Amino acid sequence: MENYLDTLNPQQYEAVTSTEGCIRVIAGAGSGKTRALSHRFAYLVNEIGIMPGNILCVTFTNKSANEMRQRIHNLTGDNDTGFISTFHGFCNTILLEESYAVSYPKNFIVLDNADIDEMLRMIYEERNLTLRHMTFSKARDMIEIVKLKERPEYYLDLIHMNVEQLKEKYLRAHTPKDIIFYGYLYQQKKCFGLDYNDLILLTLYIFENHEDIKRKWQEKLEYIMIDEFQDIDDLQYRLMKVLAGFHQNLFIVGDPDQTIYTWRGARIQYLMDFDREFPNVKTIMMPQNYRSTPEILNAANSLIAKNEQRIRKELVPVCPHGLAVQVHEAKTEKEEARWILQTIQSLHQEGIEYRDIAILYRAHYITRSIEDEFLKEELPYTIYSGVQFYARMEIKDALSYLRMIVYKDDLSFLRVVNTPKRNIGERRMKFLKNYAEQNHVSLYEALKLCVDDDLFKATKGKAFIALIERFSKEYPGQPVSEVLTSLLDQSGYETMLRTEGSQERLDNLAELKQSILDYEISCGEEADLEHYLAHIALFTNADLEMKQNSVKLMTVHTAKGLEFEHVFLIGMNEGMFPTKKVNSLESMEEERRLAFVAMTRAKKSLFLTESNGRNFDGSPKYPSRFILDIDPRYLTFTPPMSETLIEDARQYIEIHERFLRFKIDQPAWKAGDRVEHAVFGPGTIVDTDPLNNVHTIRFDKLNTERKISYRAKLKKIEAQ
Numbered sequence: 001m002e003n004y005l006d007t008l009n010p011q012q013y014e015a016v017t018s019t020e021g022c023i024r025v026i027a028g029a030g031s032g033k034t035r036a037l038s039h040r041f042a043y044l045v046n047e048i049g050i051m052p053g054n055i056l057c058v059t060f061t062n063k064s065a066n067e068m069r070q071r072i073h074n075l076t077g078d079n080d081t082g083f084i085s086t087f088h089g090f091c092n093t094i095l096l097e098e099s100y101a102v103s104y105p106k107n108f109i110v111l112d113n114a115d116i117d118e119m120l121r122m123i124y125e126e127r128n129l130t131l132r133h134m135t136f137s138k139a140r141d142m143i144e145i146v147k148l149k150e151r152p153e154y155y156l157d158l159i160h161m162n163v164e165q166l167k168e169k170y171l172r173a174h175t176p177k178d179i180i181f182y183g184y185l186y187q188q189k190k191c192f193g194l195d196y197n198d199l200i201l202l203t204l205y206i207f208e209n210h211e212d213i214k215r216k217w218q219e220k221l222e223y224i225m226i227d228e229f230q231d232i233d234d235l236q237y238r239l240m241k242v243l244a245g246f247h248q249n250l251f252i253v254g255d256p257d258q259t260i261y262t263w264r265g266a267r268i269q270y271l272m273d274f275d276r277e278f279p280n281v282k283t284i285m286m287p288q289n290y291r292s293t294p295e296i297l298n299a300a301n302s303l304i305a306k307n308e309q310r311i312r313k314e315l316v317p318v319c320p321h322g323l324a325v326q327v328h329e330a331k332t333e334k335e336e337a338r339w340i341l342q343t344i345q346s347l348h349q350e351g352i353e354y355r356d357i358a359i360l361y362r363a364h365y366i367t368r369s370i371e372d373e374f375l376k377e378e379l380p381y382t383i384y385s386g387v388q389f390y391a392r393m394e395i396k397d398a399l400s401y402l403r404m405i406v407y408k409d410d411l412s413f414l415r416v417v418n419t420p421k422r423n424i425g426e427r428r429m430k431f432l433k434n435y436a437e438q439n440h441v442s443l444y445e446a447l448k449l450c451v452d453d454d455l456f457k458a459t460k461g462k463a464f465i466a467l468i469e470r471f472s473k474e475y476p477g478q479p480v481s482e483v484l485t486s487l488l489d490q491s492g493y494e495t496m497l498r499t500e501g502s503q504e505r506l507d508n509l510a511e512l513k514q515s516i517l518d519y520e521i522s523c524g525e526e527a528d529l530e531h532y533l534a535h536i537a538l539f540t541n542a543d544l545e546m547k548q549n550s551v552k553l554m555t556v557h558t559a560k561g562l563e564f565e566h567v568f569l570i571g572m573n574e575g576m577f578p579t580k581k582v583n584s585l586e587s588m589e590e591e592r593r594l595a596f597v598a599m600t601r602a603k604k605s606l607f608l609t610e611s612n613g614r615n616f617d618g619s620p621k622y623p624s625r626f627i628l629d630i631d632p633r634y635l636t637f638t639p640p641m642s643e644t645l646i647e648d649a650r651q652y653i654e655i656h657e658r659f660l661r662f663k664i665d666q667p668a669w670k671a672g673d674r675v676e677h678a679v680f681g682p683g684t685i686v687d688t689d690p691l692n693n694v695h696t697i698r699f700d701k702l703n704t705e706r707k708i709s710y711r712a713k714l715k716k717i718e719a720q
């Protein structure tokens with residue numbers, strides 16, 4: 001049998017066999033990072049004899065964790081694949097053991113967006129807020145920003161305050177922002193719900209305050225490996241440092257050209273400064289690319305070379321030659337979609353499977369015209385990460401039923417008690433809420449205590465309680481997939497969908513059951529219901545298996561880490577890719593890296609498409625600067641682009657670049673600051689919007705507020 005180590009190139013081999021101390025691998029796209037990581041894990045286990053449970057391998061998504069687990073299983077033959085998870089997933093695992101240290105029960109709930117929305121709904125209802133005050137998605141963003149930036153100590157409230165104290169704080173809040181924020185903390189504490197930030201912060205808190213617990217985990221983790229290190233953020237970095245504090249065996253892999261999460265707090269500096277932060281770091285470079293043809297790599301290399309803030313490195317092709325990268329310019333968006341469809345049809349006629357084709361784009365809205373064409377011609381396609389699969393109504397309902405039989409928590413109760421209808425509508429629910437509040441019991445307990453009252457006579461409350469009690473007793477030891485199947489059947493949920501004729505929803509449930517089966521197979525013994533529920537909130541749409549034989553449509557962010565035989569990168573117009581939102585040179589460089597990530601997903605062929613015409617605001621459409629950045633020797637244009645269009649585009653891009661280069665050398669103003677404007681005189685900053693580079697200022701002499709660009713010179717008026 002071929003030794004698994006023989007499949008590695010010299011750099012990969014070095015990375016795999018350098019086990020002690022701090023190792024940094026700077027690797028290019030498609031250079032076999034995943035291969036290096038999985039083989040290193042296998043090497044530690046097979047050759048050195050390390051126990052898998054003493055290795056932590058951190059991946060960026062659950063999907064990559066699953067893939068990694070599978071690969072490692074194949075290499076080691078061992079069912080115990082140690083800790084392979086995201087940072088959040090790993091904190092979840094730690095908290096399942098240690099949450100008592102912050103007085104949280106073992107059955108805390110990991111909240112996903114839909115849970116948070118459910119809480120927001122309650123808060124809005126209670127405090128008469130409407131979506132006009134803030135949409136749910138803005139409220140979620142606001143909560144995250146407040147947690148990360150404005151009140152980073154918030155978690156101390158969550159840990160030290162009891163429900164009553166948090167409720168006090170919530171009731172005392174009077175601005176919509178405070179009401180929502182404290183309402184959310186109160187709701188969180190009520191059901192011991194934790195969101196992604198809390199998972200990491202609570203873990204860090206426990207480590208900082210409990211030396212024994214910290215030491216236990218540090219000693220356990222003899223080897224730590226981290227993938228996609230270029231996208232690590234502050235909290236994750238802090239956590240990593242603590243975890244590696246004892247054995248100091250840290251292996252990190254990253255590609256500075258693939259940082260695409262700066263907007264979410266990723267700091268590439270951690271990768272670049274790693275050798276200064278840690279002792280005796282060994283750096284290994286992996287430039288060979290095994291994925292793409294030299295034609296694709298030449299084009300990608302010449303694009304990324306345009307970034308100024310960058311360490312120069314080129315991807316070195318290993319694959320044989322293929323076709324040139326094709327650029328297609330269409331007259332309209334509709335024609336662009338039509339061309340894509342026809343090209344896919346002819347690829348298919350040549351024997352290429354639909355599943356090997358991916359369409360990538362910067363933002364979702366662009367898929368509409370593609371979908372129109374595909375639907376007309378019945379070309380099979382799947383959109384990834386549109387509405388999050390796990391956020392779909394029927395999926396949430398099904399998971400809430402599962403959660404209900406384990407946790408009997410209020411959130412799940414609210415979702416399922418009257419779905420299907422059990423005649424427990426608004427009035428009865430209000431009664432239950434009051435009762436629960438006054439008697440300090442959960443809603444489910446309240447129903448159990450009141451079900452014999454007259455108010456509940458005409459309901460199916462009793463049957464619901466019997467169902468939950470029966471399943472609560474019976475689920476331990478049963479496979480999750482079986483529990484779910486009978487629960488959906490006996491609760492009447494599936495019948496309800498069938499009566500409604502919701503075939504799509506039934507199909508989604510079938511998909512969920514399939515994903516649970518896959519989960520059971522990949523997790524082995526750990527696959528009990530509690531474990532499943534503890535991890536489900538961390539799953540995302542991208543984690544679902546991409547099984548169907550259909551063309552895949554997804555954003556470039558979703559495509560990160562994936563590869564496809566044939567890639568169409570579409571909507572390559574100024575304002576779309578790069579997006580309009582770019583407002584600094586740094587974010588333009590991040591945008592270019594994103595285009596680089598997109599191009600390097602392709603193995604055999606790559607098509608870049610764009611269209612003429614006008615944008616929504618009436619301005620003319622230009623081809624993306626990223627197309628013009630690529631050395632034309634590496635592109636074939638079908639049809640050739642008009643010289644005047646290229647000229648106009650270049651002019652537009654030059655002006656835009658000049659604007660981006662314009663340095664804002666102002667002190668950072670904040671709301672409340674008194675400033676002097678050259679024309680309007682003194683005023684007070686009401687708000688500042690760094691995304692659009694604009695302040696809102698109330699000038700003493702004007703009746704209404706003005707939006708003033710960061711470009712305007714302002715002088716500080718010192719307080720008297």
Ligand SMILES: Nc1ncnc2c1ncn2[C@@H]1O[C@H](COP(=O)(O)OP(=O)(O)OP(=O)(O)O)[C@@H](O)[C@H]1O
Nearest residue numbers: 007008009029030031032033034035290291561562
């Ligand atoms: N030594 C090797 N010999 C042959 N093929 C290899 C070798 N190393 C990796 N490959 C192949 O190259 C491709 C890319 O590998 P992998 O997905 O591990 O890259 P990556 O560095 O994680 O990519 P990216 O960062 O772009 O997502 C895979 O198809 C893999 O099988």
